[in-house]
Amino acid sequence: MVGKKMLVIDQSWCKGCGICVAFCPKQALELVEEKVCLKADNECVLCGQCELRCPDYAIWLEDLEE
Amino acid sequence: MPSELVHKFMRIDHLPHIWCAGCGNGIIMRDVAVALQELIDDPESGVSREKTVIVSGIGCSSRAAGYMDFDSIHTTHGRAIAFATGIKFAHPELEVIVLTGDGDCSAIGGNHLIHAARRNIGLTVIAFNNDIYGMTGGQYSPTTPTGDVATTAPYGNFDRPFDIAQLAAGAGASFTARGSAYHARETTELIKQGIQHKGFSLIDVFSVCPTYYGRKNHKGGAVEMLAWQKENMVPASRYYAMSEEKRRDKIMVGILTHNDFPEYTQQYARLLERAKKAK
Numbered sequence: 001m002v003g004k005k006m007l008v009i010d011q012s013w014c015k016g017c018g019i020c021v022a023f024c025p026k027q028a029l030e031l032v033e034e035k036v037c038l039k040a041d042n043e044c045v046l047c048g049q050c051e052l053r054c055p056d057y058a059i060w061l062e063d064l065e066e
Numbered sequence: 067m068p069s070e071l072v073h074k075f076m077r078i079d080h081l082p083h084i085w086c087a088g089c090g091n092g093i094i095m096r097d098v099a100v101a102l103q104e105l106i107d108d109p110e111s112g113v114s115r116e117k118t119v120i121v122s123g124i125g126c127s128s129r130a131a132g133y134m135d136f137d138s139i140h141t142t143h144g145r146a147i148a149f150a151t152g153i154k155f156a157h158p159e160l161e162v163i164v165l166t167g168d169g170d171c172s173a174i175g176g177n178h179l180i181h182a183a184r185r186n187i188g189l190t191v192i193a194f195n196n197d198i199y200g201m202t203g204g205q206y207s208p209t210t211p212t213g214d215v216a217t218t219a220p221y222g223n224f225d226r227p228f229d230i231a232q233l234a235a236g237a238g239a240s241f242t243a244r245g246s247a248y249h250a251r252e253t254t255e256l257i258k259q260g261i262q263h264k265g266f267s268l269i270d271v272f273s274v275c276p277t278y279y280g281r282k283n284h285k286g287g288a289v290e291m292l293a294w295q296k297e298n299m300v301p302a303s304r305y306y307a308m309s310e311e312k313r314r315d316k317i318m319v320g321i322l323t324h325n326d327f328p329e330y331t332q333q334y335a336r337l338l339e340r341a342k343k344a345k
């Protein structure tokens with residue numbers, strides 16, 4: 001069974017390369033002062049593309065406990 | 067707390083790593099971790115954490131062996147494959163994975179690469195190929211494209227580059243493939259297949275070094291370099307569906323060769339059997 005997921009960001013590991021921002025299919029992310037943030041309108045569809053390409057493991061999807 | 071994958075397979079007390087912002091090494095190291103996780107989680111794969119060894123040489127990319135939470139050995143420049151050959155020969159039951167750079171495996175270590183390929187010893191070599199010597203400040207490597215500048219080629223490099231996967235295939239490697247930092251899922255799959263393959267496997271993964279290669283060659287930063295890979299590198303299924311003319315400017319991501327040649331340590335075991343019987 002595929003459970004619900006949520007997007008997690010650890011800004012302390014983000015180096016501001018902008019890869020996740022550029023390749024997010026929903027343009028849901030932005031850099032604020034060189035750190036990744038989810039934009040306020042939250043367009044994230046939990047596809048995991050950002051986690052796949054973040055070279056610093058600063059953004060990922062986590063299983064939500066039921 | 068980082069993701070479960072990172073927590074489980076990397077030494078988190080050594081993270082965040084020292085690689086530059088946007089360096090492809092972090093992406094490729096994650097592909098290796100995912101490939102190993104999926105194999106370890108699959109009881110039929112025969113891969114276990116206890117029987118996996120990670121070997122690297124020297125270079126930015128070679129630091130990956132220190133970040134991955136496995137039995138690992140960070141050796142000397144160019145000699146990763148030589149050390150790995152020794153480990154595999156002494157303990158053929160181990161899964162020996164080499165993480166190396168284009169300089170490490172095709173310049174100073176080129177001799178070890180071709181002979182390990184020729185012997186078809188069961189190593190899995192993952193080349194983090196960023197077209198440059200990153201660690202020492204951007205000297206050209208055997209994979210730097212002709213015409214590009216480097217600190218040792220300020221007027222442009224006139225050497226012709228190696229295609230590492232083709233080089234290994236020509237030297238006799240039984241599994242050769244090409245991946246890229248952008249094509250993370252496809253690359254992970256190729257790494258999995260390389261690990262499962264019994265003979266010598268080489269996966270040449272095109273990385274990005276925005277610091278010493280991209281920006282110096284006006285190829286942009288990490289985002290532009292990955293966008294280039296997205297545009298110009300095409301997964302095999304789509305690549306072979308394209309017309310020959312369209313293929314000409316594209317680079318295939320996928321398997322180049324996959325053969326069932328005899329594996330070196332198995333050959334040696336057979337030799338021992340024969341020698342014992344002859345006594």
Ligand SMILES: Cc1ncc(C[n+]2csc(CCOP(=O)(O)OP(=O)(O)O)c2C)c(N)n1
Nearest residue numbers: 125126127143167168169170198199200201
């Ligand atoms: C015997 C020896 N020669 C030269 C060096 C200097 N050196 C360190 S890393 C390196 C090249 C690294 O390039 P590559 O293997 O492509 O790795 P990258 O840093 O680009 O990931 C060189 C020449 C060394 N450490 N040892």
Ligand code: SF4
Nearest residue numbers: 024044045047048050
């Ligand atoms: S999970 Fe997908 S949609 Fe959500 S932020 Fe990451 S890339 Fe964008």
Ligand code: SF4
Nearest residue numbers: 085086089126200275
């Ligand atoms: S110099 Fe290049 S290869 Fe080395 S960490 Fe920086 S971006 Fe990566």
